[in-house]
Amino acid sequence: MPLHGKGSAPNANRRKNTMNVLPRKINFLETEEKWQQIWEEEGINRYDWDDETRPVYSIDTPPPYPSGDFHMGNFLNWTYFDIRARYKRMTGYNVLFPQGWDCHGLPTEVAVEKAKGIKKSDVPPDIFRKMCEEWIEQYIAKMKTAVMRLGASIDWTTEYRTMEPEYMRKIQLSFLKLYEKDMIYKGEHPINWCPRCETAIADAEVEHEHKQGKIYTIPFMTDSGEVLIATTRPIYLPACVALGVHPDDERYNQLIGGKATVPYFGQKVPIIANDEVDPEFGTGAMMICTYGDKADVVAVARFNLPVIKLIDGKGTLLEVAGKYAGMSIADGQKQLVKDMREADLIKEEKQLDQEVGLCWRCSTAIEIVTALQWFMRTISLTDKVVETANAITWYPDWMRQRLIDWATGLDWDWVLSRQRVFATPVPAWYCNNCGKIRLAKPDELPVDPRVTSINDTCECGSTEFVPDTDVMDTWFDSSMTCAIHAGWPDKPNWERQFPASVHPSGQDIIRTWAYYLMVRHLALFDETAYDSVLINGMVLGGDGRKMSKSLGNFVSTPEVFEKFGADAPRQWAAAGGSTGTDIPFRWEDVEYGWRFMRKLWNAARFAGMRLEDYDGGYAEPQLIDRWIMTKLQKTIKRATEAMENCDFMNATEAARNFIWHVFCDHYLEAAKTRLYGEGDPKEAAQWTLYNGLRDMLKLMAPVTPHLSEEIYRTMYDPNNSITVAEWPKYDEKLVDEEAERIGDMIIAAISSIRTEKNRRGVSLNAPVVKLTIYAGENAGDIEQGAQDIKDTLKVEELEILGGSGGEAVIEEYEHIGYSMNL
């Protein structure tokens, strides 16, 4: 036995004060709010910017868009990174857990327009901005309340808003630095365009949807007769610049090099060989227009074809569309199809299931147009992105592929500029005379060129400048967080907090958040933005379908808080499914968490009562004490490994199952009689209980911080928080394999006999006049637990024999039989 002698109490200092006993009744909801307040007052969640001893763990908390609704999906995310933050604090890290709000964006503009009954163009940009800023504060307040009610261990001294001048300064500065590095440029390129929002949008902002559409077969005239093409968008005929056929397609390849005449509009276009044309699709010949779809973009670039502008920013057809000019695309197409039918130029019409790109904000069908926009170079960084994605850690591992697939599938650089108001302005003016760009200088930031004019002289001698009226994609605000959280560019030691240790993200926004962060920081610092990515899945309704109000499976977060507070649903979030997978919200899981809290509370209350006179002393642990300690060590090991891997489910399950079904169900029952007694057997049980329970509270602390704290401060240490106490260490000295083997046998015997008592309709407490156990070769083992068996089962006379016999056998130990007289 590794442990000997009274007084040599490992991990337990002799206590002077008696232990406080927990009250029978407890209002968990009030308790939680109490601790949230105390933690804030004590500042225990603050990052220590000056501490150079502890290793840093920095969390790249994604600043949410303050919609005002902290939904159960948010609940899941914040629980994930809060568990991570708390676990890391307990394992010795200086944890930076910041919180920001990603304020800019169209939804606020729309909401303000509606609320004030104005259009954004009715008032100057700075006035409209102010309205948006005021508007969004109410939503930030709501979101913040929810984050705090969850018990997220945020360092609120770090709180920031992306709409603040100070934040915009940093974003604009990064813009200038990227421009200096030639990573940002202004150019004319085909881009996705939302005709309703009248703004450029990035690939990542395009949603795809299947729609039933029509495909029309239309004849083009060539020197050797008609060639039929199939198109879903005949309205693009005026912008047709070529006819493409596959070079191996024997129906058409003799036409290559010749000309074709566009029906109805009459322009002549070249017939070119394009191996990307699918001879199986439609008629096998494809018209190339500017731009009907992405394939057109690729073809135009590849064959150096001219570009014909067909629509303006509102999606209205231009002059080139002839009599259709001035109509919307949809109306124009309708009219054109009608006219072409009459002219017998439509040979066939068929239904086709096609995919259309939609603006993710307003669901308007996007168009592809060519326009002068700001871009950030991303395509040239693709290899570097792939390399970095492979080098960092992903929880779970298979999510890595999502980023790689996205990055390698991109066709264009990132379109940065947007034509909106409530966003970070592009810090640039243009010389009114020669057109040269005059970028803001770092000390002029932050600046809104739409509001502030520039006092300077251009190289050409002119002093007149016009502002760049573009603003930036909101992702440009939020994809700098790893550096900005770390303190860039002002804190001299910002690189101590950089790269971020973990970037938490939803699987749905890997293509945006994770990708933009990575590419942006690589471009600026040539370094990864984060060392690991923690992915959470979506929260589904209890029926396994996507949670939504229209499906009637929607659960609001305030409702959950009101009924069950934070710690119970936090257990659902932690244990509802594997990290990264979608998890259904189930009230049953939350209720189970709530019952676990009550169970642990009662067990701790019992421990407190039996430890009231405990002075921290040590007596040689008995078999069953060593058994539970061994089981505890193995639980610590399992939970720690799971926590290290962000496997919150198995970490939580390991701790909960041990506490409830091993410690409460078996150990407390077996040790109860000793704890009511006197002397060394009692002290051994007390030592085990005192030290064991403390570790159990710690194992649960990241998941149920409020509950653990309430019990810990009442029973163990009123002045120090368990949430920053040391995480239990697996202690090999406390592992006793032999005790575990024999203990399992004793517990199995007790369980079997207890079941038998139950079967005979008597309570566990009813006395057993005589119990005879026929233990064969295990008689010596059973003998070691004789007292536990007698105590737990209330046996008056216990006889342990070798050999076999008895009226029943012990489950899982069929060679051990027993007889019992009640």
Next chain:
RNA sequence: GGGCCGGUCGUCCAGCCUGGUUAGGACGCCGCCUUUACGAGGCGGAGGUCGCAGGUUCAAGUCCUGCCCGGCCCA
């Protein structure tokens, strides 16, 4: 069409990477027990040929191949 994930008791979820005792847990269902931590509890029971078909192996829920179904993302 491509990539990724999933298909395990009525329901939800582990287990699969690193093959090996009667496949676990929760919810629900049924039965029993007022026992000085807990009846918002305890004890027990029923319920699964691990999507299908092959293959590797002494041994497959676990590894390999093909297929089917569902989900997400992309074209």
